[in-house]
Amino acid sequence: MKKPDVELEAINPLSRIFKKAVINPLANYLPARLLKKFLADGKSELALANWQDPGGWRSMVISYNGNPEKTWDKIMVNGGMVPMALRNRRKIGAACIAELLDNAAHRPAHAVCLGAGPGHIITDAMLKAEKDCRATLVDISSDAFEYGRKLAREKGLENRVTFLQGDVREVKDRITERVDLVKMIGICEYLSDSQITSIVETISQIMPEGAALVCNSISDSHGTDRFFRRVFGLHMIHRSPEKLKSFFEPAGFADWRVYPEPLGIYTLMIAKKGGQS
Numbered sequence: 001m002k003k004p005d006v007e008l009e010a011i012n013p014l015s016r017i018f019k020k021a022v023i024n025p026l027a028n029y030l031p032a033r034l035l036k037k038f039l040a041d042g043k044s045e046l047a048l049a050n051w052q053d054p055g056g057w058r059s060m061v062i063s064y065n066g067n068p069e070k071t072w073d074k075i076m077v078n079g080g081m082v083p084m085a086l087r088n089r090r091k092i093g094a095a096c097i098a099e100l101l102d103n104a105a106h107r108p109a110h111a112v113c114l115g116a117g118p119g120h121i122i123t124d125a126m127l128k129a130e131k132d133c134r135a136t137l138v139d140i141s142s143d144a145f146e147y148g149r150k151l152a153r154e155k156g157l158e159n160r161v162t163f164l165q166g167d168v169r170e171v172k173d174r175i176t177e178r179v180d181l182v183k184m185i186g187i188c189e190y191l192s193d194s195q196i197t198s199i200v201e202t203i204s205q206i207m208p209e210g211a212a213l214v215c216n217s218i219s220d221s222h223g224t225d226r227f228f229r230r231v232f233g234l235h236m237i238h239r240s241p242e243k244l245k246s247f248f249e250p251a252g253f254a255d256w257r258v259y260p261e262p263l264g265i266y267t268l269m270i271a272k273k274g275g276q277s
């Protein structure tokens with residue numbers, strides 16, 4: 001698979017130095033109480049979404065949409081490294097998944113998306129794909145699917161998308177259709193090692209040999225983990241691509257390909273069940 005041909009967001013070296021020397025220390029070390037008050041007084045929707053559900057799908061959607069109303073959100077969503085990297089991850093993810101769906105051995109190709117949220121990435125990919133495909137979206141949050149159904153309808157995909165509410169570790173018996181691809185984008189960084197291990201066990205049982213896995217690692221090079229933990233209550237677990245691979249390899253996932261986005265925060269990772277190690 002060649003490098004996805006999509007336009008991605010990057011920042012120039014001077015802005016990077018300014019963020020590192022000025023913005024990040026302020027965000028990381030100003031008293032959390034003060035920063036939370038600024039955000040609450042400014043009615044930041046991004047902060048509110050994280051306070052209600054740290055790492056939930058709503059904060060992703062605010063970052064994806066990129067056009068918030070509130071001043072603090074404009075600063076964070078348009079200038080923050082992580083929201084930019086999230087938009088990059090969405091574009092790379094959709095391009096890679098579209099190609100994998102088109103190259104799948106069966107029709108319609110079937111993707112199972114774990115921790116899918118409302119399904120922005122998979123529905124982008126399905127629109128990009130040229131061949132027949134469908135998707136099952138699994139998420140623990142029921143309100144993700146209210147929004148997801150609306151999104152699928154707007155994209156004309158409502159008849160090709162199935163929503164399954166539940167814990168990703170407990171839905172395997174409800175997935176009866178052959179699986180060509182499992183997508184785990186935006187979920188591993190919120191899971192402990194033992195949770196990932198148990199998801200790997202689950203997907204190994206539903207994925208036939210040759211099926212594709214798409215996931216992502218996250219690096220702490222954004223430099224604002226202390227801000228996310230103290231102010232948003234967001235506890236992400238940063239793992240290198242090598243570390244993330246180590247959960248999947250014992251279950252026979254191989255032929256890894258990795259696509260870092262230009263900000264160096266997320267790396268999109270693709271493997272094949274039963275590929276060559």
Ligand SMILES: C[S@@+](CC[C@H](N)C(=O)[O-])C[C@H]1O[C@@H](n2cnc3c(N)ncnc32)[C@H](O)[C@@H]1O
Binds near residue numbers: 057114138141144169
């Ligand atoms: C950060 S959002 C990512 C959404 C989407 N994958 C994306 O990248 O845009 C993480 C999603 O995983 C879901 N989630 C977290 N743990 C889960 C679990 N054990 N089972 C099912 N869904 C889970 C959350 O409800 C949330 O919608």
